[in-house]
Amino acid sequence: MDAVTRKQLKIDACKARMGIIEGVANAKSGHPGGSLSCVDIITYLYFNHMNVNPADPKNEDRDRFVLSKGHAAPALYAVLALKGFFPREWIKTLRKSDSNLQGHPSMKYTPGVDMCTGSLGQGISAACGMALGAKLANKNFRVYTVLGDGEIEEGQVWEAAMYASAKGLDNLVAVVDNNNLQIDGTCAEVNSPYPIVEKFKAFNWNVIEIDAHSFDEIDAAFNQAKETKGKPTAIIAKSIKGKGVSYMENQVGWHGSAPNAEQAEQAMTELKAALSELEA
Amino acid sequence: MADVIKTATRDAYGKALVELGGINDKVVVLDADLAAATKTGMFKKAYPDKFIDSGIAESNMMGIAAGLATTGYTVFASTFAMFAAGRAFEQVRNSIGYPHLNVKIGATHAGISVGEDGASHQCCEDIALMRTIPGMTIINPADAVEARAAVLAAAEYEGPVYMRFGRLAVPQIFDEDYKFEWGKAVTLKEGKDVTICATGLLVNEAIEAEKLLAAEGIDAEIINVHTIKPLDAETICASAAKTGCVVTAEEHNIIGGLGGAVCEAICESGTAVPVVRLGVNDVYGKSGPAVELLHIYGLDAAGIVEKAKKAISLKK
Numbered sequence: 001m002d003a004v005t006r007k008q009l010k011i012d013a014c015k016a017r018m019g020i021i022e023g024v025a026n027a028k029s030g031h032p033g034g035s036l037s038c039v040d041i042i043t044y045l046y047f048n049h050m051n052v053n054p055a056d057p058k059n060e061d062r063d064r065f066v067l068s069k070g071h072a073a074p075a076l077y078a079v080l081a082l083k084g085f086f087p088r089e090w091i092k093t094l095r096k097s098d099s100n101l102q103g104h105p106s107m108k109y110t111p112g113v114d115m116c117t118g119s120l121g122q123g124i125s126a127a128c129g130m131a132l133g134a135k136l137a138n139k140n141f142r143v144y145t146v147l148g149d150g151e152i153e154e155g156q157v158w159e160a161a162m163y164a165s166a167k168g169l170d171n172l173v174a175v176v177d178n179n180n181l182q183i184d185g186t187c188a189e190v191n192s193p194y195p196i197v198e199k200f201k202a203f204n205w206n207v208i209e210i211d212a213h214s215f216d217e218i219d220a221a222f223n224q225a226k227e228t229k230g231k232p233t234a235i236i237a238k239s240i241k242g243k244g245v246s247y248m249e250n251q252v253g254w255h256g257s258a259p260n261a262e263q264a265e266q267a268m269t270e271l272k273a274a275l276s277e278l279e280a
Numbered sequence: 281m282a283d284v285i286k287t288a289t290r291d292a293y294g295k296a297l298v299e300l301g302g303i304n305d306k307v308v309v310l311d312a313d314l315a316a317a318t319k320t321g322m323f324k325k326a327y328p329d330k331f332i333d334s335g336i337a338e339s340n341m342m343g344i345a346a347g348l349a350t351t352g353y354t355v356f357a358s359t360f361a362m363f364a365a366g367r368a369f370e371q372v373r374n375s376i377g378y379p380h381l382n383v384k385i386g387a388t389h390a391g392i393s394v395g396e397d398g399a400s401h402q403c404c405e406d407i408a409l410m411r412t413i414p415g416m417t418i419i420n421p422a423d424a425v426e427a428r429a430a431v432l433a434a435a436e437y438e439g440p441v442y443m444r445f446g447r448l449a450v451p452q453i454f455d456e457d458y459k460f461e462w463g464k465a466v467t468l469k470e471g472k473d474v475t476i477c478a479t480g481l482l483v484n485e486a487i488e489a490e491k492l493l494a495a496e497g498i499d500a501e502i503i504n505v506h507t508i509k510p511l512d513a514e515t516i517c518a519s520a521a522k523t524g525c526v527v528t529a530e531e532h533n534i535i536g537g538l539g540g541a542v543c544e545a546i547c548e549s550g551t552a553v554p555v556v557r558l559g560v561n562d563v564y565g566k567s568g569p570a571v572e573l574l575h576i577y578g579l580d581a582a583g584i585v586e587k588a589k590k591a592i593s594l595k596k
Contacts, residue, residue, distance in 0.1 A: 060352060107350075107379050115350065116379045119370060125340045126375055129347020132332065136308065137351065156371075159340035166335070 001219045005048065007278065009215045012082060013043040014275045017244045018268060019078025019091050025264035027095035030103065033254035035075035037179040037212065037239040038146050042067075042079045044218045045144055054084040057111045063141050064130045066115045068123025069148035069177060070104040071256070076113070077101050085112030121154030123147070124174055128164050131172040131232075142226070146175045150182030152193045158203070164232040165204035172232040173225045174205075177212065179241035181252045200234040212239035246270060286449035289480075290388040292424035293445050294319025296431035297356060297386075301327040304435055310345055310357045312338045317447075318358040318388040338363040342371035342383075349381040354435055357383055361390035361444060365406035376440050377413040384434045384441045390420075391531035392560060392577060393448040393481065395570035402565035408536025410442040411509050417463075418509040420444040420530075420538075422483035423453045426506055429460030437462065446531075448570040450481045465512035467519070471501035474588045475519040475526045479505045479538045482529035482558070482579060489584035500588060508538055513545035520546050525591035526555045529584050531574075534559035554594035556587045 016039050024030035042065075046052060050063035067076050074094065081088045086100065093099035100109045104118025114130070117123040127145035134141050151157065164172055176196055184190045193199075200207045206228045210217040218237075225233035241255070242248025245267040248259075259267055300307045301323055313336045315321035324331040334341035338359050345357040357364070364387040365372070376383045392402045410418050419434065419441060421427035427445060434441045465477075469490055478486035483504045490500045501519050505512070520526045526546065528539040539557030546555055560577055574580055 115347065116374065119374045122343050122371060122375050125343020125371070126347035126350070128340070129344040129349070130351055131347075132344060133348045133351025133353060136330075136353070156339045156343070159337035160343065163334060163337065163340055163344065167332070
């Protein structure tokens, strides 16, 4: 990845982080921690990888994105707004009763959202169905899904994992956002999903391990996935929950609570400073 | 009558899928390792490229069906009613119902007429479960002719449909030229003393019960409620107002199925008439030959006659 692209992605991801904070703070509820941990990957997909067009969000040849960890909706909304799928002002309406931005992603309300998700474990199955649809129709579109590391405790994820490799869905990429924290504590403490890499390997997936916040590693992984034939790719992305907001980083308490006005202001100050530095 | 043609609605389902495969290239059929039993195996044989086995993983299959539907396919997803509506309830609710996707759930082996497999496989809760999903259409055909017509109609309809089929061969009631009207209850016989609303294999029993009642001077109106949701409340309530009492008959728990739906409709219509429900009386089934079980649980013409007399006795 060239320096200009890398820098622009960092700028876009920083702006998306500001969108996450703004949305969750205005809603006074939501899931900032897990949104901040996967937003670099979602930014990369929409700005550098997927074939999508905000002016034609239902194009049948587009690449699909399914946020299986639907509680990270603020990250998806922030990126979709930045990409131009809907007005930036919508972010402030997140979770309100007259909003097009539901607490968890809904294809019924929001342009650019490809699947209703939120109930953990279900998004990856829908993503498999989409990938199968591409195969049946001899289309070249690809399907991307992001799962939480806690989410993979759901049995349905492994039904889908078995299915995707059995059917040779090499047009499917599943990312595991491995921030190692879930509501009740660390993943290892609650009900360890580890070893994650070996599990996906045992399910006959192509497995790549990356740093979820390195655009070079993200780029290399998704490009390698595209070259991999005959089997789906799992990208196990080591991430930091709350990444980019100092007081949220690696704090399980920020899984599902919103910053108050003062905390939100501090977060925005930090992110603005980071943005200025990037744009300098 | 030795010349009565008997066919299981699951057989009609399999044949209708094959028929659909020949006229609609968007139809894809999924199954969860039960193709021989659900009869989707017929479609698999005819259109192997459009049949995908999901293996023994019904929850995932419903998600696959949802994702596939978003890419423009009309997806038929099949397994036993117990697993389609029971095990995969939440996937049907969240991944299919909420986005209102074009998935047709072909649920076979519904009710106690599953027979020898016993209670674990005798799903008597599926209608109740599916009724609570907003936007879900529920069709419970009475015979093979109606089952075929319902499958063809479901393929033309945009949105989720739950179709309930049985394992047991049941008498053919309708002629081959029978016209299936989406969401419209069918009055099979007009009467003035009691309205009998039946669905699925109880429709034939209601027809038999009508003859028994007539022999005792009771003039029953018979309504075939093939579409349980949306319910044709207009036809049912008008009949109830005319006859003054109603019996519902279904191979399902008396809670939450046709009986519940009819009670709700009648209560809110302002037609204050008694409704007596015939169904599986809030108990689990058990192993045994299907026909014997239907008699044991009172799901037969004699059971309907008894309930009809009770309903008439409750009239003010």
